[in-house]
Every structure is written in structure tokens, then in C-alpha cells.
Amino acid sequence: MSGHVHRDDLGSRLGMWLFLVTEMVLFGGLFIGYSYMRHRYPAEFHHGGGELNATLGIINTIVLLTSSLTVVLAIVAVQRAEKKRAMAFLWTTLGLGCTFLVIKGFEWSAKFHHGLYPNAPHLATLPPGEQVFFGLYFTMTGLHGLHVIVGLSVLAVLLYWVATDRIRQDRYIHLENGGLYWHLVDVIWIFLLPLFYLAA
Amino acid sequence: MSTTHTTAAEPSYLVDTGVRKGVMAWLTTTDHKRIALMYLYAMVVFFFVGVAIGVIMRLVQLTTFQHIITAQTYNAMFTLHGVIMIFLFVIPGLPAVFGNFFLPILIGAKDVSFPRLNLASWYFFMAGAILAVLSLFTGGGAPDTGWTFYAPYSLRTGTNVSLAVFAAFVLGFSSMLTGINFITTIHRLRAPGMKWFRMPLMCWALYSTSWIQILATPIVAITLVLVILERFFGIGIFDPAKGGDPVLYQHLFWIYSHPAVYIMILPAMGVISEIIPTFTKRTIFGYKAIAFSSMSIAGVGSLVWAHHMFTSGMSGFALMLFSLLTMIVAVPSAIKVFNWVSTLYKGSIDFQPPLLFALTFIFLFCIGGLTGVMNGALALNVHIHDTYFIVGHFHYVMFGGTGMALFAALLYWFPKMFGKMYSKKAIYVSWFPMFVGFNMLYFGMLILGMMGMPRRYYVHLPQYHTLHVVATVGSWLLVLGLLIFFGALIVATFKGPKAEANPWGGVTLEWTVPSPPPLENFDVIPTITHDPYHFPQQEVES
Amino acid sequence: MSDHSGHTAEHPVAHPGYGTFIGIWLLLLLLTAGLVSLSHLGQTAAVWGLLILTPLKAGLVFYYFMHLKYEGPLFKIVLLVTLGTLLIFFALLFSDVAFR
Numbered sequence: 001m002s003g004h005v006h007r008d009d010l011g012s013r014l015g016m017w018l019f020l021v022t023e024m025v026l027f028g029g030l031f032i033g034y035s036y037m038r039h040r041y042p043a044e045f046h047h048g049g050g051e052l053n054a055t056l057g058i059i060n061t062i063v064l065l066t067s068s069l070t071v072v073l074a075i076v077a078v079q080r081a082e083k084k085r086a087m088a089f090l091w092t093t094l095g096l097g098c099t100f101l102v103i104k105g106f107e108w109s110a111k112f113h114h115g116l117y118p119n120a121p122h123l124a125t126l127p128p129g130e131q132v133f134f135g136l137y138f139t140m141t142g143l144h145g146l147h148v149i150v151g152l153s154v155l156a157v158l159l160y161w162v163a164t165d166r167i168r169q170d171r172y173i174h175l176e177n178g179g180l181y182w183h184l185v186d187v188i189w190i191f192l193l194p195l196f197y198l199a200a
Numbered sequence: 201m202s203t204t205h206t207t208a209a210e211p212s213y214l215v216d217t218g219v220r221k222g223v224m225a226w227l228t229t230t231d232h233k234r235i236a237l238m239y240l241y242a243m244v245v246f247f248f249v250g251v252a253i254g255v256i257m258r259l260v261q262l263t264t265f266q267h268i269i270t271a272q273t274y275n276a277m278f279t280l281h282g283v284i285m286i287f288l289f290v291i292p293g294l295p296a297v298f299g300n301f302f303l304p305i306l307i308g309a310k311d312v313s314f315p316r317l318n319l320a321s322w323y324f325f326m327a328g329a330i331l332a333v334l335s336l337f338t339g340g341g342a343p344d345t346g347w348t349f350y351a352p353y354s355l356r357t358g359t360n361v362s363l364a365v366f367a368a369f370v371l372g373f374s375s376m377l378t379g380i381n382f383i384t385t386i387h388r389l390r391a392p393g394m395k396w397f398r399m400p401l402m403c404w405a406l407y408s409t410s411w412i413q414i415l416a417t418p419i420v421a422i423t424l425v426l427v428i429l430e431r432f433f434g435i436g437i438f439d440p441a442k443g444g445d446p447v448l449y450q451h452l453f454w455i456y457s458h459p460a461v462y463i464m465i466l467p468a469m470g471v472i473s474e475i476i477p478t479f480t481k482r483t484i485f486g487y488k489a490i491a492f493s494s495m496s497i498a499g500v501g502s503l504v505w506a507h508h509m510f511t512s513g514m515s516g517f518a519l520m521l522f523s524l525l526t527m528i529v530a531v532p533s534a535i536k537v538f539n540w541v542s543t544l545y546k547g548s549i550d551f552q553p554p555l556l557f558a559l560t561f562i563f564l565f566c567i568g569g570l571t572g573v574m575n576g577a578l579a580l581n582v583h584i585h586d587t588y589f590i591v592g593h594f595h596y597v598m599f600g601g602t603g604m605a606l607f608a609a610l611l612y613w614f615p616k617m618f619g620k621m622y623s624k625k626a627i628y629v630s631w632f633p634m635f636v637g638f639n640m641l642y643f644g645m646l647i648l649g650m651m652g653m654p655r656r657y658y659v660h661l662p663q664y665h666t667l668h669v670v671a672t673v674g675s676w677l678l679v680l681g682l683l684i685f686f687g688a689l690i691v692a693t694f695k696g697p698k699a700e701a702n703p704w705g706g707v708t709l710e711w712t713v714p715s716p717p718p719l720e721n722f723d724v725i726p727t728i729t730h731d732p733y734h735f736p737q738q739e740v741e742s
Numbered sequence: 743m744s745d746h747s748g749h750t751a752e753h754p755v756a757h758p759g760y761g762t763f764i765g766i767w768l769l770l771l772l773l774t775a776g777l778v779s780l781s782h783l784g785q786t787a788a789v790w791g792l793l794i795l796t797p798l799k800a801g802l803v804f805y806y807f808m809h810l811k812y813e814g815p816l817f818k819i820v821l822l823v824t825l826g827t828l829l830i831f832f833a834l835l836f837s838d839v840a841f842r
Contacts, residue, residue, distance in 0.1 A: 011313050011388040017817050018380040018414055021824045026418035028828040029452060032835055033426075033437060036448055039839055044443075046785070054778075061774055069767040072807045079757045119434040128436075128443025135435030135442070139426065176809070183808045187800045193774075194792040198781035387816070415827050451835055502827065503834060515841035521834070 009173045016177040020184050023147075027188050030140050034195060037132050044129025049196060051116065052137070056107050057197035060100050061189065067096035068186040071155070071179045074162075081169040083162065090159040093182070097152045104145055108138075137196055144188055151182045210718035212619065217719060230315035231719060235322050236301035237617070242326065243297065244686065246288040251679060253281040258641075258675040261668045264659055271658040275344035276359070278656055280336065282347025283364065287371045288329055290598050291460055294467035295413075296325070296378060298609045299406045301617060303382060305710045306400045308391025308728065310720040313384040321377040328371035335363035346656060348457070351438035351449040355430050362431050365424045372417045372424075375463075379413030382406055391709075393728035397488065400708045400732040404491040405470025408498035412459045412466075416502060420456030423449065447512050454505035462501040464598055465565075466494055468605030469536055472558050475612050476540050477733040478706040479555040480547025484733050486539040493532035500529045510581045519578055526576030533569055537562060552704065553627040557608035560635060564600025568593060571646065586656075589649025592642045600638065607685065614689060615699030619716040622692035630684035637677025644671035708732055758812070766806045773799050 038045045070092040077086035115122030116134055123131055158178045161167045167175050211217055213233045216225040226234055257277055260268060269277070300318065304311055312318050336342040339360030345353055349368075354361050386407050390399070427449075429435050436442030438449040469490075477484045484490065506514060506522040514522075540562060549555070571593040574580055584590060615621050644667045649655075653664045660668055702711040713721055773795050780791035805811050810818060 008313065008388055011384050013813075014387060014816070014820075015314055015317075015380055015384045017820055018383055021414050021820060022376050022380070022418045024824050025415055025828065026422050028831070029419040029422040029455075032828070032832050033448060033452065035832065036445070036451075036835060036839055037437070039836070040445070041443065054781075058774070058778055062771065065767065065770050065774070068803065068807055069763055072763045073760055076757065076760055076763070118436065124442075130443075131436045132443040135437050135444070138433075139429060139435055139437070143425075180808055183803050186807075187803050190799045190803070191796055194777060194781070194788070194796050198777060198788055198792070411823075415824065419831075447838075451838070455831055455835075503830060506834070506838065513842075514838045517841040518834075518838035521837050 012173050012177060013180075016180050020180060023184055027140075027143070027191075030136070030143070031191065031195075034136055034140070037129075037136060041127075041129025041132065044127050045133050048130045048133030048137070049198075051114075052197050053107060053110070054197045056103055057193050060103050061193050063096050063100045063103070064186050064189050067093045067100070068183050070096070071182050075172065075175055075179055078162065078167060078169060078172045078175060083165075083168075086162050087159060090155060090162065093155055094152060094159065097148055097155070101145065101148060101152075104141065108141075140192060141196070144185070144192060147185045147188070151178075151185045154178045154181060210714075210723065212714070212716040213719045214619070214716055228319075230311070230319050232300050232304050232311050232315065232318060233617075233717065235318050236297050236299075238322055239292065239296040239300065239325070242329065243289050243293055246284050246329065248686075250281055250284040250289060251682065253277050253284070255675055255679060257281065258672040260658065261660060262672045264662060264665060266659070272344060274658045275656075276336070276342035279343050279346050279364075283332060283343075283368070285598075286347055286460075287368055288332070290464045290602050292325060292371075292375060292378075293464075293602065293606050294471065294609065295382070295406060295409055295463070296321075298402075298471065298606075298613065299378070299382060299409075299467060302613065302710055303385060303403060303406055304389065305713065305717065305721050306403055306708060307386065307389060307394055308709055308722065308726050309385065309389035310722065310725075312381050313388055314381050317377055318381055321374045321381070324370055324374035324377065328367045328369075328374060331363060331367035331370060335360045335367060339363060348453060349424070349427060350453075351427065351430070351444075351446045352440060354427055355439055362428050365427050369421055369424045369428075372421045375413050376417045376421075379410035379417070382410040383414070386410075391725050391728055395728075397491070398728055398731055401473035401484065401487070401490050401494075402467070402470035404494045405466045405473070408494040409463050409466045412463050412498050412502065416456045416459040416463075419452055420460075423452040423456070426452075447509070447514070450509050450512055451506065454508045455502075458505035458508060459498075459502045461594075461597070462497055464602045466497060468561065468565075468602045469494065471605045471609040471612070472540060472561055473536075474706075474708065475554050475558040475608055476543050477735075478612075478704050478708075479550045479552055479558075480544055481550065481705065481735050482543065482547045482733075483731065483735065484539065485542035485545075486535075487731070487733075489535055490539050493535045496532045497529065500525065500532065504529055504576075507576050507581070510578060511585045523576055523578045527573065530569065530573050530576075537566065537569075550705070553622075553624050553631075554608050554612035554704070556628070556631060557604055557611060560631070561601060561604040561608060564596055564604060564638070567643075568596030568598075568601055571596060584649055586654055587649035588645040588653045588655055591655050592645030592649060595642045595645070600642070610689065612704070613710070614692070615703045616710055616715045616717070618693050618696075619699055619714075620692050620696030621699040621703065622688050622696055626684060626688035626691075630681045630688065632681070633677040634681025634685065637674045637679070637681060640674025641671045641678055642674075644668075644674060707735055758806075763806065766802055770799055770802055773802075 070089040074086045074089035074093070077083075077089060111117060111134075112120075117123065118131075118135055118138060123134060155178055158167065158175050161174065213231055216222070218225055220228055226238060229235065256269065257274065260274060300312070339362070340358040341360060343349075343354075343357070343359045343361045343364040345357060345359075345361060349361060349365055354365075386399075386403060426435070426437055430438055434442070437444045438446055440446060473484060473490055504522060504526045506518060507526045510519060510523075571589070575584065575590065575593060611622070611627060648664055648667045648671070651664060651667075653660060699715045701713065701715050703715075704711070709726060710717075712726065777791045777795045777799075780795070781788040804821065810821065
């Protein structure tokens with residue numbers, strides 16, 4: 001509105017962290033729901049977990065962890081004014097993020113193929129606990145997938161800003177905040193992996 | 201700080217100074233004061249829609265047979281009354297209007313930390329409101345579940361629950377963004393010397409409110425998303441036919457919606473803590489106790505949600521635990537009441553309209569709070585669960601508490617916001633029917649509930665008739681008072697005499713800037729050297 | 743609190759280099775491998791792996807990748823308050839579920 005330019009990077013990061021708090025609580029609500037249901041149906045959850053493809057889940061974990069690393073390396077590169085390297089790191093992140101989505105897509109379509117999706121006639125014949133397990137599986141991985149898509153869009157914009165020098169050595173708060181979001185998406189997956197694929 | 205900054209050269213925030221003029225200047229503004237006024241105008245409209253629905257419901261209860269509307273319409277109306285009043289008026293009311301307008305001024309800042317995000321919050325709010333209205337006329341018709349959207353009925357009903365729930369989700373998003381903005385503002389933008397314990401108590405109230413908004417709202421957001429997913433894809437988490445559990449819905453819903461009660465009442469308490477020192481001309485009694493009680497209400501208030509579910513079949517252990525925690529939350533609330541009353545004691549009381557409404561708040565809030573303790577008692581709760589007692593109780597807290605505090609805030613800050621003074625006589629005149637009507641309506645409901653009248657019933661048995669008539673007549677008086685009240689304020693915005701910068705003799709920062717304030721509030725960011733309620737004359741006397 | 747210094751002024755010390763983060767990444771992969779092998783040992787081991795290794799992994803991401811290590815106490819408090827709140831919600835919910 002006015003010519004007054006006010007820059008408060010710490011404030012921006014605080015705002016981002018508070019936003020991440022809301023995201024953590026959002027997924028936290030689902031995790032609480034998961035533990036409630038798992039407490040009620042331990043055997044069905046164990047059996048349902050057996051139906052999932054653990055190998056794909058583990059590969060996706062490695063993919064996402066690596067993409068998190070490349071984001072944080074991109075920040076280091078920007079801090080050192082190594083623009084080309086920063087862009088290469090961000091491209092890698094985008095590539096890995098898409099890889100994650102593709103693998104997820106294969107996984108989901110396999111489940112659909114086996115009739116293990118909400119409202120499917122086959123799923124309706126399974127015990128109630130397993131229906132809830134797959135309901136939670138699709139809700140939680142779906143919502144996480146949505147966050148991956150949002151994160152990738154944000155990172156694509158950030159990549160463009162690095163390319164056009166809007167993000168540079170003395171001004172990279174947006175990249176930091178975008179990175180924070182991406183890391184949180186990674187953290188959520190860190191919890192989803194054992195809950196659904198390994199320990200169920 | 202002690203002198204008024206005379207800024208004849210600086211135009212007020214109500215004057216367009218940018219490139220855009222008129223409505224566009226408002227719709228694209230990032231000024232916290234203009235955004236606050238846009239919230240205010242929208243909310244007054246929603247409030248009167250909610251009032252109108254309430255009056256129609258009271259008319260239905262005037263007889264014991266069917267008239268005016270059908271039973272299904274009645275169901276839609278109590279749902280709508282709840283959704284509008286809670287999500288569009290009481291929850292956002294004080295933080296979004298008075299928090300936005302006064303938080304930056306009270307801490308000596310030029311604006312909030314993220315002004316554009318602030319505008320975005322307003323658009324989310326309006327989008328949510330429009331979606332809620334759309335849900336009435338599209339799909340299977342207006343939702344008939346009650347504002348709580350309890351599963352499994354909300355999963356099965358053919359009415360347009362999905363859109364209404366999505367509207368609530370969007371409104372929640374707006375609320376969260378406002379919370380993020382306020383916390384960052386309080387942490388980062390306090391003026392030099394404005395230490396944490398030099399902040400006016402309204403800021404403490406808004407700070408604790410914002411934390412609840414951030415920590416609890418996402419839970420209801422995900423719960424509402426689950427309801428939508430359930431309705432569209434049948435994921436089965438709340439559906440007993442698929443192994444889900446409706447009690448889980450109630451838990452998740454109330455994990456947010458009970459703390460939401462404190463989102464409503466904490467800023468109201470903040471307002472009262474501002475008004476009382478100004479009109480007693482002395483510092484508040486027990487500043488730190490009030491500040492900490494705000495934080496502890498926010499904390500303990502998040503741990504009592506299941507007292508809404510005492511009859512849902514929870515475990516006996518949980519019943520006792522939540523009953524105990526509910527009793528505990530009364531302690532910090534009482535601390536505040538005692539501190540306000542102690543501040544009044546031996547103060548040089550200047551009896552003005554804002555103080556009248558602040559005292560009304562204390563009286564009505566005490567009734568609301570004490571009936572709340574009754575609700576928290578397990579055995580009694582079984583008797584009064586889902587009766588008019590509950591309806592009376594929460595209207596005493598939300599309308600008698602938050603509503604009256606909102607009116608008090610409006611009266612207190614109106615001269616600052618609009619630069620005009622209202623007719624005090626008209627306000628006194630409006631108070632009388634409002635107060636009498638209020639108590640006829642809601643105390644009538646308390647007794648009806650004790651007698652066993654269930655809530656949300658379209659018709660009633662003859663033995664409840666007399667009190668229903670009393671309550672309905674009370675609703676007319678209440679509306680009469682509201683119309684005079686808002687009429688007086690609307691007239692004042694156009695024709696009121698010009699207000700001084702400090703009409704009440706207040707000492708917090710908003711009274712050091714002109715009425716209405718200039719665009720960036722302060723020419724020079726003030727340096728704070730003493731406590732917020734520091735009255736020089738008080739020092740001379742003592 | 744109310745000084746509005748830019749980011750560069752807040753960190754007079756050198757930023758951590760590539761090496762630190764690559765090291766953390768290797769550690770994260772190692773922990774994932776540990777988690778997977780534990781899950782092959784049976785249900786109990788898998789649950790213990792979940793309860794111990796997963797928060798550890800999340801903690802490493804928070805502490806290093808999300809730069810919590812290099813921030814002041816405020817951000818750490820914000821995170822702890824959030825996790826504490828979730829934990830209390832969880833415990834109170836289970837006061838119902840576990841004793842039904």
C-alpha cells in the first residue's frame with residue numbers, strides 16, 4: 001500500500017512454522033483416528049497391512065528422503081551463490097517428487113485392481129476392521145499425496161524464482177519456507193511407512 | 201506516549217489514498233483496520249440473519265401445533281441458526297473485527313505481520329459464508345443435522361451436508377490463518393519497550409485465542425474432510441456398518457469445538473479487561489493473574505471436550521476424568537471475574553455505555569459459567585443432556601458472554617473506529633429491553649430444560665407451554681433492544697458528532713492516535729516505558 | 743525480540759555445508775534399513791521399531807533439514823507445544839477407548 005518496505009525473515013519463518021503446526025495437527029488428528037481404530041481391530045489391521053506392497057513403500061521412503069536432502073542442499077547452494085547447482089538440486093527434487101507420485105499411482109491402481117477400494121463390492125465382503133484399514137489407508141496416503149502435489153507446485157515456482165534471481169544469496173527466505181513445507185511432507189511419510197506397511 | 205500525536209497532515213484510514221478508489225480500494229486493501237471493518241459489516245449482516253431465524257423458531261414454539269413452517273424446515277433452521285451464529289459470528293467476531301483493528305495499535309505496530317495473508321483470510325471467510333448459503337439451495341436442500349453434523353446421520357441424510365461441511369472447513373482455514381498472523385505479530389512487532397507484561401490484556405487474550413485456533417482448528421478440518429470423503433467415497437471411518445465408530449466422530453469434533461468455546465470467550469474477557477480499568481481510572485487488579493488465566497483457560501479448556509459426550513457410552517474412567525477437568529476450568533474463569541470486581545472496588549467509576557455492557561457481561565457470564573459447572577456434574581448431566589437447559593446455558597455464555605462483550609467493545613471503540621460519537625441515551629434505552637428480554641428468553645429455557653423439555657423438538661407438550669410463551673415474548677423484547685442498539689450506531693456513523701481522540705480518558709496506545717487513526721497508525725513508533733493501565737491521577741491520589 | 747534485522751545479520755556464523763546434510767541423509771537411510779529389518783523380526787519388534795526409530799528419523803529431519811538446530815528457542819518451543827498437545831489429545835482419547 002505504501003512505499004514502506006518491511007522485511008522480517010525471522011517473522012516469515014515463524015509464520016511458516018505456525019502453518020506447519022496446523023499441518024501437523026491436521027495429520028495428527030488422522031494418526032489419532034488410526035490408533036483408535038487399530039486399538040479396536042488389531043488383527044484386521046495386521047492382515048490389511050499384509051496386503052500392502054512393503055517394497056514399494058520402502059522405495060518411496062528412500063525417494064522422499066533423498067528429495068528432502070536435495071532441497072536442503074539447494075539452500076546451501078543459494079547461500080554460496082552457486083545458482084546452477086541450486087537449480088540442479090531443485091530439478092532433482094522435482095524429479096524425485098514425481099517419481100514418488102508415479103510409484104504411488106502404481107500402488108493405488110494395483111489395489112483398485114484387487115477390488116480393495118472404498119465402496120468396492122469385494123471390500124464389503126471383508127471384516128469391518130479391514131474396511132476401516134483401507135479407508136484410512138486411502139485417506140491418509142491420498143491426503144499425503146495431495147500435499148506432495150502442492151509441495152511440488154511450490155518448489156516449481158521456487159525453481160523459477162531461483163532462475164530469475166528473485167531468490168538469491170541475500171534473499172532466500174521463500175526457498176527456506178518452501179523447503180520447510182517439503183520436509184514436513186517427508187516427515188509425514190516417515191510416519192506413514194511403518195504405520196501401514198511395516199508394523200501393521 | 202502521554203501526548204496525542206497531532207497529525208493533521210496524515211489522512212485517516214477511511215480516506216482513499218492509493219491508486220484505487222471506492223469499493224475496489226476496500227476490496228484490495230491490506231490495511232488491518234479496513235479489513236476489520238469489512239469483517240464487521242459482513243458479520244452484522246450474518247448476525248441479523250441468524251437472529252431472524254431464531255425469532256421464527258421462537259414463533260413456532262408459541263403454539264403446540266404445526267404452523268408457519270414444516271418440521272423439516274424447522275430442522276434446517278436450527279442447523280442454520282447454529283452454523284451462522286457459531287461459524288460466522290461468534291467464533292470470528294471478536295478476533296477478526298476487534299483483534300484485527302486493535303491488536304497492532306495496542307502493541308504499537310503499523311500493521312499485522314502478514315497484511316496480504318490477512319486480506320486472504322477475509323476472502324476465505326466470505327467464500328465460506330457464500331458456500332454455506334449455497335448449501336441451502338443446492339443439492340438435497342438445507343442441511344438438517346444440527347450444527348454439529350453428528351455421524352452417522354450426517355453421512356446418511358439426503359440434504360446438502362457435504363457443501364455445508366466444506367463451508368465450515370473453509371471458515372476454519374480463515375480462522376487458522378488469522379491465528380498465525382496474530383501470533384507472529386505479537387512475537388515480532390511489539391514496539392520498543394513493549395515487554396510481554398506491558399501488553400494490554402486484550403493482546404494476551406488474543407494470543408491465547410490464536411494458539412487455540414492453530415492447535416485445535418486443524419482437528420475439525422480433518423474431521424469435516426472425513427465426513428465429505430465418507431459421503432462421496434464411503435471410506436467407513438465413522439460408519440458403524442463398515443466397522444467405523446460414530447463416537448470417534450464426536451471425539452474429533454469436540455476436540456476442536458469445545459476449545460472453540462474458548463476462542464469465543466477469551467477475546468471477550470480481553471475486552472472486559474480493557475474496559476474496566478478505563479472506566480474506573482485505575483490499573484487492573486491482578487494483571488499477571490488475568491494474563492496467566494487466559495493462557496491456562498486456553499490450556500485446560502483444550503482438555504475437557506468429552507463433557508459434551510457424557511451420554512455417548514464412553515468409559516467410566518473417561519467420564520470421571522473429563523468431569524474433573526471440566527470443574528477445573530472454572531477456576532481460571534473465576535479468577536478473572538474476581539479480578540474485575542476487585543478493580544471496580546474503590547475505583548472512580550465513570551458510568552458510560554461500554555461499562556454498562558461490560559457489567560452486563562459479568563452478570564450474564566456468571567450465570568452461563570455456573571450453569572456450565574452444573575453441566576459438568578456427571579449425574580446432573582444425564583438429566584439435562586440435550587434439553588433446553590443446555591440451550592439456555594450456551595446462550596448465556598455465547599450471547600450473554602461473547603455477544604455482550606462484542607457490543608461493549610463496539611461501544612468502547614466505536615468513536616476510535618469511525619471518528620464519530622453515538623447517542624448514549626439511545627444505547628441506554630436499548631439496553632433495557634435487551635436485558636429483560638434476554639433473561640426472559642434464556643432463563644425460561646433453563647427452567648424448561650430442568651422440567652425436561654428436549655432441544656431441537658418441533659412441538660412441545662402442554663405443560664411446557666407457559667414458559668415457551670414467556671421465552672417467545674422475551675425474544676421480541678431482545679430483538680427490539682438489538683434494533684435500537686444497531687440503529688443508534690448506524691445513525692451515528694452518518695450523523696454522529698465528531699469524536700475526540702480520547703473520549704473515555706483511556707491510557708492504552710489506541711487513545712494516543714487520532715480518531716479515526718491514520719493509515720499507518722503511528723507517525724513515530726512509540727517507546728513504551730510503563731505498564732499498560734497507568735493512570736497518572738491515580739498515582740497522585742495514592 | 744522487536745529488532746527487525748535481516749536474515750544475514752541473524753546468522754553471523756557460517757552456514758552448515760553440504761557435508762553435514764549428506765551425513766544426516768546417510769544416517770536416515772541407515773535408520774530406515776534398521777526399521778525394515780526390525781519389522782521382519784515380528785510384530786513386537788516392528789512396533790518397538792515404530793515407536794523408537796520413527797520419531798528419531800523425524801527428529802533428524804526437524805533438527806537438521808528443517809534447520810531447527812540453527813534457530814533460537816522459540817521455534818523449538820512451538821514444535822514441542824504442538825507435539826505435547828497431540829500427545830495429550832491422544833492420551834485423553836485413550837482414557838475412553840482403553841477403558842471401555
